[in-house]
Amino acid sequence: MVIRSKTLRLVILTSTILVTIIIAVQLFWLQKVYLYEEKQFNINVSKSIRGLYDDMELVNDVSDNTQKLIENPSPDLYLLRIDCNPNLDSLWLNLKSEFTDFDVYTDCKAAVYSTEKNAFTIQEYIDLPDSYHANSKELPVPMFKRDYSYVVLFFPHRGQYILKQMFFWIASGVVLLLVLIAFGASIFYLYRQKFLNETQKDFVNNFTHEFRTPLAVIKIAADVLEQENITDKPERLRNYAGIISDQTGHLQAQVQRLLEIAYTDRSSLPLEKEQVDANALIRQAINDLLPLAEQKQAVIRTAFEHPEAFLLADRSYLLLALINLIENAIKYSARPEILISSSETGSELCLSVKDNGIGISRAHHKKIFNRFYRVTQGELHTTKGFGLGLNFVKKVIDAHNGKIEVSSEEKKGSTFIIKIPKK
Ligand code: ADP
Numbered sequence: 001m002v003i004r005s006k007t008l009r010l011v012i013l014t015s016t017i018l019v020t021i022i023i024a025v026q027l028f029w030l031q032k033v034y035l036y037e038e039k040q041f042n043i044n045v046s047k048s049i050r051g052l053y054d055d056m057e058l059v060n061d062v063s064d065n066t067q068k069l070i071e072n073p074s075p076d077l078y079l080l081r082i083d084c085n086p087n088l089d090s091l092w093l094n095l096k097s098e099f100t101d102f103d104v105y106t107d108c109k110a111a112v113y114s115t116e117k118n119a120f121t122i123q124e125y126i127d128l129p130d131s132y133h134a135n136s137k138e139l140p141v142p143m144f145k146r147d148y149s150y151v152v153l154f155f156p157h158r159g160q161y162i163l164k165q166m167f168f169w170i171a172s173g174v175v176l177l178l179v180l181i182a183f184g185a186s187i188f189y190l191y192r193q194k195f196l197n198e199t200q201k202d203f204v205n206n207f208t209h210e211f212r213t214p215l216a217v218i219k220i221a222a223d224v225l226e227q228e229n230i231t232d233k234p235e236r237l238r239n240y241a242g243i244i245s246d247q248t249g250h251l252q253a254q255v256q257r258l259l260e261i262a263y264t265d266r267s268s269l270p271l272e273k274e275q276v277d278a279n280a281l282i283r284q285a286i287n288d289l290l291p292l293a294e295q296k297q298a299v300i301r302t303a304f305e306h307p308e309a310f311l312l313a314d315r316s317y318l319l320l321a322l323i324n325l326i327e328n329a330i331k332y333s334a335r336p337e338i339l340i341s342s343s344e345t346g347s348e349l350c351l352s353v354k355d356n357g358i359g360i361s362r363a364h365h366k367k368i369f370n371r372f373y374r375v376t377q378g379e380l381h382t383t384k385g386f387g388l389g390l391n392f393v394k395k396v397i398d399a400h401n402g403k404i405e406v407s408s409e410e411k412k413g414s415t416f417i418i419k420i421p422k423k
Pocket of ligand 1: 385
């Protein structure tokens with residue numbers, strides 16, 4: 001059990017670290033690609049603008065470095081200095097063809113600002129194939145006060161356009177993420193399967209052990225009874241018939257246990273609640289366990305705070321739960337001295353079963369309520385069981401909205417405390 005959960009934790013830790021690294025690398029690359037696409041966009045716009053200056057005589061001194069004529073106050077804005085009043089129709093046409101030549105496929109709002117009028121003389125919406133944005137026409141072009149006239153180019157959807165260029169990278173990132181999630185789910189599924197297989201194996205081992213011995217004894221006894229002269233020895237006959245009866249009883253009890261498994265498999269128990277006197281149930285449970293108690297010479301005492309302890313509960317399930325706890329107290333004690341008490345605290349009824357047995361070390365306190373879990377002990381490991389009793393008890397108490405706790409120390413004994421709401 002310890003190795004299993006350690007390996008599992010290690011695998012989960014390693015996978016988490018790996019996944020984190022992969023995601024971090026992925027994000028790093030996405031950021032790099034964004035920067036690259038952004039740079040590419042700026043270069044393409046600059047080339048288009050240079051083309052525009054070459055095509056049209058917008059400035060007096062054409063030999064001027066075009067870079068000096070361009071102002072870029074924000075990433076989506078370009079101001080192009082001009083020294084004349086250009087023919088607007090050919091300006092828009094040229095702009096559109098330059099953008100197409102240099103692959104700038106996002107919409108652009110363009111305008112011409114005149115210093116004399118201190119206003120935009122005209123605005124134009126240049127929309128290119130694949131770049132339609134319904135609201136772009138209404139967007140205002142930001143105005144800047146300059147002492148020269150200029151053409152302003154405003155790309156309102158620059159960010160979205162760059163992200164669109166990155167579609168392949170983003171899609172592959174998402175696919176990778178999905179693959180990682182599928183990978184994580186498979187590991188989880190595999191380990192769960194492995195865990196279930198192992199618990200199942202444990203169960204089959206216990207099961208075989210529990211049934212093999214009584215069956216072997218019954219077989220031997222039956223062989224003896226088959227001997228021809230057995231009727232001449234009535235004492236021997238009675239003896240062996242008794243053995244068969246005892247072993248059959250034992251097997252019957254085990255079958256009852258297996259039926260409990262069927263119940264513990266369900267997520268919730270179907271309760272039939274009625275007013276039940278817990279003290280009477282405790283007495284009945286002790287009575288049912290008399291043969292086992294006598295066999296182990298157990299001393300069982302009760303301490304009831306009140307003569308009656310009524311609560312709303314399912315009689316047969318609560319009785320089975322009490323039988324399981326008291327049976328464990330007897331089973332796991334060499335010379336059982338058991339104290340069973342009932343008391344009331346406010347709205348709850350508190351029942352406890354205290355023994356002087358082998359006890360349970362703290363590391364096992366939570367696990368003993370798991371299905372098939374059994375503590376492997378030294379000397380007293382001959383104790384038989386399936387590791388289902390406490391799981392069943394917990395299911396019963398949970399179904400009653402109650403709580404079960406254990407306080408126990410190795411070699412000193414255990415106390416199981418049940419708290420159930422009275423109503
Ligand atoms: P089983 O008794 O059939 O093994 P349970 O579910 O009743 O299964 O108990 C689970 C384990 O908890 C037991 O195998 C035993 O190791 C431990 N245990 C339960 N009750 C006691 C007790 N009163 N004293 C010591 N150990 C106990």
